[in-house]
Amino acid sequence: MAKAKVNLNGKTILVTGSPGFIGANLVLRLLREMTLGTVISFDSMNDYYDPKLKEYRLGLIEDAAKESSVEHIFIKGNLADKNLIDELFEKYKPSVVVNLAAQAGVRYSIEYPDVYIESNIIGFFNVLEACRNNPVEHLVYASSSSVYGGNKKVPFSTDDKVDNPVSLYAATKKSNELLAHSYSKLYNIPSTGLRFFTVYGPAGRPDMFYFSATQKLAAGNTIQIFNYGNCKRDFTYVDDIVEGVYRVMQGAPEKKNGEDGLPIPPYAVYNIGGGQPENLLDYISTLQEELVNAKVLPADYDFEAHRELVGMQPGDVPVTYADSKALEEDYGFSPKIGIREGLRKFSVWFKEYYKN
Numbered sequence: 271m272a273k274a275k276v277n278l279n280g281k282t283i284l285v286t287g288s289p290g291f292i293g294a295n296l297v298l299r300l301l302r303e304m305t306l307g308t309v310i311s312f313d314s315m316n317d318y319y320d321p322k323l324k325e326y327r328l329g330l331i332e333d334a335a336k337e338s339s340v341e342h343i344f345i346k347g348n349l350a351d352k353n354l355i356d357e358l359f360e361k362y363k364p365s366v367v368v369n370l371a372a373q374a375g376v377r378y379s380i381e382y383p384d385v386y387i388e389s390n391i392i393g394f395f396n397v398l399e400a401c402r403n404n405p406v407e408h409l410v411y412a413s414s415s416s417v418y419g420g421n422k423k424v425p426f427s428t429d430d431k432v433d434n435p436v437s438l439y440a441a442t443k444k445s446n447e448l449l450a451h452s453y454s455k456l457y458n459i460p461s462t463g464l465r466f467f468t469v470y471g472p473a474g475r476p477d478m479f480y481f482s483a484t485q486k487l488a489a490g491n492t493i494q495i496f497n498y499g500n501c502k503r504d505f506t507y508v509d510d511i512v513e514g515v516y517r518v519m520q521g522a523p524e525k526k527n528g529e530d531g532l533p534i535p536p537y538a539v540y541n542i543g544g545g546q547p548e549n550l551l552d553y554i555s556t557l558q559e560e561l562v563n564a565k566v567l568p569a570d571y572d573f574e575a576h577r578e579l580v581g582m583q584p585g586d587v588p589v590t591y592a593d594s595k596a597l598e599e600d601y602g603f604s605p606k607i608g609i610r611e612g613l614r615k616f617s618v619w620f621k622e623y624y625k626n
């Protein structure tokens with residue numbers, strides 16, 4: 271698909287959901303790469319998981335900003351607050367918007383649906399409206415592999431029909447893609463949705479399996495392995511996700527008119543996933559080995575005694591597998607970092623962060 275080049279340097283970039291996990295890593299990358307301009311982090315700092323981790327990531331960003339010639343501004347606020355979002359856009363006029371703020375998590379959406387509607391639907395709508403009323407060159411936003419639900423065909427392609435979400439979380443992410451399409455068509459706003467596949471890494475999200483399993487194992491507890499370990503996941507190391515987002519930000523779907531004289535929506539959706547689904551049991555074995563290497567677990571750790579195989583969880587899917595060919599074709603990139611390297615970095619970070 272034809273892309274219009276977006277030069278980030280010297281511009282104002284808004285990253286919502288920073289200092290969330292992916293957002294913080296993206297902002298750190300922007301502060302390293304850009305030499306001029308302003309990067310705005312926007313986040314409610316909610317307590318869905320330990321907010322100390324968000325404070326820690328914000329600390330890393332503030333340290334990096336001191337070393338960077340780029341200005342960094344942190345704004346604490348709720349995406350669902352329309353006046354605040356309007357004021358923010360009016361005041362800073364961001365050229366590129368990366369919307370990562372959302373209520374994440376499949377299982378939590380079963381118990382707490384309201385917050386998904388507030389953050390992922392109303393919040394995203396507010397971002398779209400603000401993009402409509404301001405000169406935004408490119409809106410990039412997080413979708414999710416969960417839109418594929420129980421898709422039987424692998425690998426998952428963005429051409430596959432994704433109209434059967436199996437969780438409210440997935441339904442909100444698919445809705446984001448639909449809303450973005452209508453705004454791209456009606457108001458000619460270049461937008462790119464990115465379906466992330468199980469992102470992991472240092473200072474990641476404690477609600478995700480690799481992190482919560484590590485906390486349980488480190489405390490001497492047993493972990494539960496769902497679907498008796500018969501799950502395959504396409505894990506993506508956070509640096510690969512950041513590389514993908516960074517490249518995508520710089521290439522917006524081109525604006526063109528159709529034969530009817532109206533805009534052809536400058537709209538695209540891509541998968542970003544490792545492209546090598548791992549068997550859950552292999553992933554856990556590698557995690558445990560790396561936790562021993564990092565001295566989070568003792569050398570004689572009895573793995574078998576600390577795992578319990580259990581059935582499938584509601585909202586969960588047996589396999590995720592990304593076809594990231596389109597990303598490779600359009601942006602010359604596909605994820606590179608394997609689980610051994612990624613889990614090693616996570617384990618070393620975990621040991622250091624929780625040393626006390």
Ligand SMILES: NC(=O)c1ccc[n+]([C@@H]2O[C@H](COP(=O)([O-])OP(=O)(O)OC[C@H]3O[C@@H](n4cnc5c(N)ncnc54)[C@H](O)[C@@H]3O)[C@@H](O)[C@H]2O)c1
Nearest residue numbers: 287290291292314315316348349371372389412466468469
């Ligand atoms: N990590 C993954 O494996 C993964 C996979 C697929 C999609 N995603 C999507 O990627 C994005 C980033 O995910 P992450 O893993 O960094 O999650 P994260 O929870 O660490 O980051 C999201 C941030 O958004 C903030 N937030 C939530 N609701 C908000 C609101 N209403 N207003 C302002 N801020 C709000 C949270 O405080 C949090 O810091 C999310 O949209 C998520 O749905 C993540």
